[in-house]
Amino acid sequence: MFSFKRFSILLVTAVIIISTATAQQKKEMTPEESYLQESIEMMIIRETARSYSAGQKLIALEYIGEALNRGSTNDEIRQTLEFLSREGIKSTARENGRVVNNFTYIRRQSAKYLGQIGTEEARKALIGVINEENEPWVLQEIIKSLGDIGLNPNNETVSKIQWVINRYIHTDKPDNVMALAAIDAFDKIAKKNNGISDPETIRTLMSISDGIFITAVRERAKQLLAELRSYGK
Numbered sequence: 001m002f003s004f005k006r007f008s009i010l011l012v013t014a015v016i017i018i019s020t021a022t023a024q025q026k027k028e029m030t031p032e033e034s035y036l037q038e039s040i041e042m043m044i045i046r047e048t049a050r051s052y053s054a055g056q057k058l059i060a061l062e063y064i065g066e067a068l069n070r071g072s073t074n075d076e077i078r079q080t081l082e083f084l085s086r087e088g089i090k091s092t093a094r095e096n097g098r099v100v101n102n103f104t105y106i107r108r109q110s111a112k113y114l115g116q117i118g119t120e121e122a123r124k125a126l127i128g129v130i131n132e133e134n135e136p137w138v139l140q141e142i143i144k145s146l147g148d149i150g151l152n153p154n155n156e157t158v159s160k161i162q163w164v165i166n167r168y169i170h171t172d173k174p175d176n177v178m179a180l181a182a183i184d185a186f187d188k189i190a191k192k193n194n195g196i197s198d199p200e201t202i203r204t205l206m207s208i209s210d211g212i213f214i215t216a217v218r219e220r221a222k223q224l225l226a227e228l229r230s231y232g233k
Contacts, residue, residue, distance in 0.1 A: 041063065041067065042074070042076050042077070044060075044063065045060050045063045045064060045067075045076075045077070045080055046060075046076065046080055048060040048063070049061075049080045049083060049084055050083070054103050054106065057084060057087065057103065057106050058106065060080065060084070061084065061106065061109050061110065061113070064077055064080065064081065064113055065113065068113060068116050068117070073117045073118075073119070075121070077113075077117070078114070078117055078119070078121055078122055078125065081110045081113050081114050081117070081122075081125070082110075082114070082125040082128075082129075084106055084107065084109075084110040085107050085110035085111055085114065085125065085126075085129045086107070086129060086132065087102075087103050087106050087107055087110075088102035088103055088104070088107070089102075089107070089129075089132045089133065090132065104135045104137065104138050107129075107133065107135070107138045108135075108137060108138045108141045109141075111126060111129065111138065111141040111142045111145050112141050112144075112145060114126050114145055115141075115144065115145025115146070115147075115148040115149055116145075116148070118148065118149050119149075120151055122145075122149060123146065123149045123151045123157065126142050126145055126146055126149075127146075127156065127157070127160055129142060130142050130143075130146075130160050130163075130164060131160075136168065136175060136177075136178060139164055139178065140177055140178055140181045142164075143161050143164065143165075143178075143181045143182055143185050144181055144184065144185060146160070146161060146185055146189075147181075147184055147185025147186070147187070147188035147189055148188065150188055150189050150191070150192030150193070151192075152189050152192075152193050152196070155196070155197065155198040155201075157189060158186060158189060158196055158198050158200075158201045159198065159200065161182050161185055161186070162182075162200055162201060162204045164178075164182075165178055165179060165181075165182045165204065166204070169204075169207060169208060169211060169213075170207070172212075174211055174212060174213055176213050176214050176217050179208050179211075179213055179217050179221070180216075180217050180220065182204070182208075183205070183208065183217070183220050183221055183224055186201055186205065186224060187224050187227070190224075190227070190228060190231060194231055195228060195231025196228060196231075202225070202228070205221045205224060205225050205228075206221075206225065208221040209221035209222045209225065
C-alpha cells in the first residue's frame, strides 16, 4: 500500500534530485551520475504512478513529461504510461462495489505521452487500450497519438481507428471532433507510409464526407480522399 510515510521519503528524494541537478547545471554529469539520477527518478515515477491518489498519479505524469522533454524514452516510462492508460479500466479500485479510480484525465494524458514516445511498443500499448476505452475524449487522444506514431503494420492501426469512429459517426448526432481526429490520424499515417492501402479507410472517409457533420469536417474528409489518390504515382 502507498503510505504517506513512504511518499514523504520519495518526496524528499525528489527534492534532493532536483537540487543536485540544479547544482550540476554548470558542469556535465558523468555517465554514472546520469544513470543514478535517472534510476532514482524512474523509481519515484513508478511508485507515484502506482499510488491510489489521483494527485500522486498526476505528479508521476508531470515527471514523465519532463523526462520526455529531455529525450528520455526508456521502456520503464512506456510501461508506466501503459499502466496509467488503463487506470480505472484494467486496474480498478473499488469502494462498496463502485470504481473510485476512473481518472479519465490521467488516461488521456498517458495516451498523449505514449504518442510522444513513438515506438512500436507504444503503438501496441495504445492498440490494447483502444479496445477497452469508452470515454470519447480519451479515445480522441488515443487516435491522435496513433496518428503521431504513424506505424500501420498490416493496416492494423487504421482498422482500429475505423472500429472506434464507426461507433460515433453513424448516429443522429455524429461526433465532429472524433471524426476530425480520425481524419488527421489517417492523414499522418498516409504521409509516413506512402499512402493507405486499406479500402475500409476510404469507405470511412466517404461516410464522413457524405455524413451530417459540420462543413469543415466534411470538406477535410474530401480533401484527404483527393490527396490519397496521389500516393503511389
